[in-house]
Amino acid sequence: MMKQVLFQFLLFLIFLLHCTTTSAQSPAEAPAAPPPPPSGPVDIITILKKAGNFITFIRLLKNTELAEQINAQVKKSNPGITLFAPKDDAFSDLKEGTLNSLTDKKQLQLVQFHMLPAYYSILQFQTATNPMQTQAGFQFNVTCSDTQVNITTGVDGATLENTLFDNSHLAVYQVDHVLLPLDLFGSASVLTPPKPETSTGTDDTPTTTPTTTTETSDATGPNPHAVASIAFGVAVGAIFPLWL
Structure with missing residues (x-):
């Protein structure tokens, strides 16, 4: 009886020791990951520099002090701002000066x-009412085809090529042409006329290459060198048998 009690007590100690060891070896719970740091304030110049190819538009934003105005207005939740940024190539389409x-x-x-x-998302342009009022007080029209957005100003037009930034308060879209307001430029053309296309076709009119022919005339008589060679051969033929 005593042996049975000791045996059960020994089993209990072994079980208790095993539980303690397992608990000590279990990995500690990993601490919760820290929340991502809050994003910094929006800066329109940084956005355009990161995108690249907007040197001229950046210079205009700085010179007119509109960059600071955009950054300040974006901090407000409503109504936001939509900006159309022409590439440097778009400004090269304007006449010099x-x-x-x-x-x-x-x-x-x-x-x-x-x-x-x-603020306007791409989808919101599809239901926008024309004409749309810009920050300048001038207007333009927007038309949509599937996901493509086109702008017409009365002087020229542009197409949205890419979304550079969108955080539901500020939308920055890349456009392929500078938007020229009719109120400023009227009907005067400030765009560089397209270069005339150079013809790549071949002329069907056959071209003849003049050839010069060198005529040898026999009127000048036999070549004296040829006559001398023949005479020498005849003389050798006549003398050779005498040597034999």
């Missing part, structure tokens, strides 16, 4: 014409 010929006020209005005083 167009930007420099504008007064400071007109440069400001030109940049403001690329701003809508509200």
Whole structure:
């Protein structure tokens, strides 16, 4: 009886020791991951520099001090801002000196014409009402085809090529042309005329290459060198048998 009790007690100790060892070896619970750091304030210049190819538009935003205005307005939840950013290639389509010929006020209005005083996603353009009022007070029209958004100003047009930034308060879209307001430029053409296409076809008219022919005339008589060679051969033929 005593042996049975000791045996059961020994089994209990072994079981208790096993539980203690297992608990000590179990890995400690990993601490919860820290929350991601809050994103910094939106800076329109940083957005455009990161995208690249917007040097001219960045310069206009700085010169007109609209960059600071955009950054400040985006901090407000409503109504947000929509910005259309032309690439550097788009400004090269303008006639030389167009930007420099504008007064400071007109440069400001030109940049403001690329701003809508509200946030618009790509889908919201499909239900937008024309004409749309820009930050400059001038208007343009927007048309949509599937996911493509086109803008017409009365002077020129542009197409949204890419979304550079979108955080539901600020939308920045890359456009392929500078938006020219009719109120500033009227019907005057400030766009560089397209270069004439060079013809790549071949002329069907056959071309003849003049050839020069060298005629040898026999009127000058036999070649004296040839006559001498023949005479020498005849003489050798006549003398050779005498040597034998």
